[in-house]
Amino acid sequence: MGRSPCFDKVGLKKGPWTPEEDQKLLAFIEQHGHGSWRALPAKAGLQRCGKSCRLRWINYLRPDIKRGMFSLREEQTIIQLHALLGNKWSAIATHLPKRTDNEIKNYWNTHLKKRLSKMGIDPVTHKPKTDPLGSTTGNAKDAANLSHMAQWESARLEAEARFVRESKLVSNPPQNLQIAVGSSSSSSSSTSVPSLINTAFLAPPKTRPQCLEVLKAWQGEVTGLFTFKTDNLQSPTSTLNSMESMLPNGLINDNFVTNFPVPYKGGVEYCSGSDGKNKETLLDTTMGLNEMVAWSHQDPHKKENMNMEGNNYSDIMVWDSCNDHQQNSSIAAPCENLKETNYDGDYSSSSFEEYKNYWNSILNLES
DNA sequence: AAGACGTACAACCGCAGTATG
DNA sequence: TCATACTGCGGTTGTACGTCT
Numbered sequence: 001m002g003r004s005p006c007f008d009k010v011g012l013k014k015g016p017w018t019p020e021e022d023q024k025l026l027a028f029i030e031q032h033g034h035g036s037w038r039a040l041p042a043k044a045g046l047q048r049c050g051k052s053c054r055l056r057w058i059n060y061l062r063p064d065i066k067r068g069m070f071s072l073r074e075e076q077t078i079i080q081l082h083a084l085l086g087n088k089w090s091a092i093a094t095h096l097p098k099r100t101d102n103e104i105k106n107y108w109n110t111h112l113k114k115r116l117s118k119m120g121i122d123p124v125t126h127k128p129k130t131d132p133l134g135s136t137t138g139n140a141k142d143a144a145n146l147s148h149m150a151q152w153e154s155a156r157l158e159a160e161a162r163f164v165r166e167s168k169l170v171s172n173p174p175q176n177l178q179i180a181v182g183s184s185s186s187s188s189s190s191t192s193v194p195s196l197i198n199t200a201f202l203a204p205p206k207t208r209p210q211c212l213e214v215l216k217a218w219q220g221e222v223t224g225l226f227t228f229k230t231d232n233l234q235s236p237t238s239t240l241n242s243m244e245s246m247l248p249n250g251l252i253n254d255n256f257v258t259n260f261p262v263p264y265k266g267g268v269e270y271c272s273g274s275d276g277k278n279k280e281t282l283l284d285t286t287m288g289l290n291e292m293v294a295w296s297h298q299d300p301h302k303k304e305n306m307n308m309e310g311n312n313y314s315d316i317m318v319w320d321s322c323n324d325h326q327q328n329s330s331i332a333a334p335c336e337n338l339k340e341t342n343y344d345g346d347y348s349s350s351s352f353e354e355y356k357n358y359w360n361s362i363l364n365l366e367s
Numbered sequence: 368a369a370g371a372c373g374t375a376c377a378a379c380c381g382c383a384g385t386a387t388g
Numbered sequence: 389t390c391a392t393a394c395t396g397c398g399g400t401t402g403t404a405c406g407t408c409t
Contacts, residue, residue, distance in 0.1 A: 110375050
């Protein structure tokens with residue numbers, strides 16, 4: 001045991017990193033790997049302690065991290081897992097590809113916690129704040145069951161996170177997403193991280209977790225931000241109905257706009273060119289992620305099955321709201337707002353159908 | 368225009384766990 | 389078994405920036 005008093009050392013720089021420092025650190029790690037963090041600063045010519053270098057790398061410079069706004073789905077995941085795990089940010093982070101625990105923690109503290117509070121939900125207990133009975137809707141047995149389940153899940157998720165760390169397993173989102181929404185895909189990923197969500201939430205528990213009430217409220221809160229431009233869509237009368245109103249056709253027809261950044265609303269757009277400029281828009285969000293169909297650019301009537309299990313995802317363009325989408329943008333994103341991805345680890349690229357299934361899987365847990 | 372205030376986020380700090388000799 | 393080095397984690401702080409008065 002013991003800790004290294006690196007910050008006590010004289011002459012080491014503290015505070016914000018400069019671009020030059022970032023460049024030095026990046027260049028060194030790219031060339032040599034980080035190796036021993038303690039030895040790194042001297043080798044890289046940095047007046048920083050190893051700990052500071054490590055944090056900078058992990059939370060900011062690492063190439064495989066996603067920065068920018070959190071998608072609705074990511075928010076849901078955070079809330080869900082926070083209800084189960086509490087402030088176990090690292091465990092939560094294992095379920096949000098490319099997000100760091102620090103970023104999630106900050107996001108929770110600055111956004112989600114406040115929003116839950118405004119919704120009348122205690123962000124610590126995930127229960128409604130004002131309850132004349134002094135408890136939530138569940139009875140003592142439910143609460144006990146919930147507590148038991150939460151403990152069980154907590155232990156399991158942490159074990160899973162540890163396994164992932166130890167095995168340096170890189171999750172495979174396309175496959176895992178299919179699993180998470182209950183696809184029939186055969187899976188060897190019983191140890192993959194998202195499979196936990198699958199097993200945790202698709203296998204109906206005896207009682208409905210309290211956190212689901214929070215999610216339901218969250219869903220209503222967020223979908224309530226949608227405004228419909230025309231009347232030809234079902235008017236949302238309840239949170240669940242409003243969710244159903246967000247059907248792909250409505251999205252495709254551009255019948256409503258949002259006043260907040262929405263994660264991924266249209267499914268997948270297939271572009272004929274890798275630069276996306278010859279985009280032939282095609283959204284078919286009525287299909288699951290593993291059964292999407294692409295329209296040929298040359299012949300829009302010709303459909304070609306897209307083998308999502310295949311390797312060629314280079315032509316798939318998805319709207320990366322986290323990086324490109326700004327607030328107050330309309331749902332019909334211009335092509336410039338589309339970002340190319342090889343579909344490797346982009347959580348926001350799930351289809352609406354998959355998104356809907358995700359919600360259904362959570363909200364239909366009542367036994 | 369300028370100071371006060373609030374917000375968001377990067378970074379710091381210290382504790383705890385693990386690895387190693 | 390123990391001491392030390394190292395890493396991971398979560399709470400907290402510092403600061404830049406935007407908004408308000």
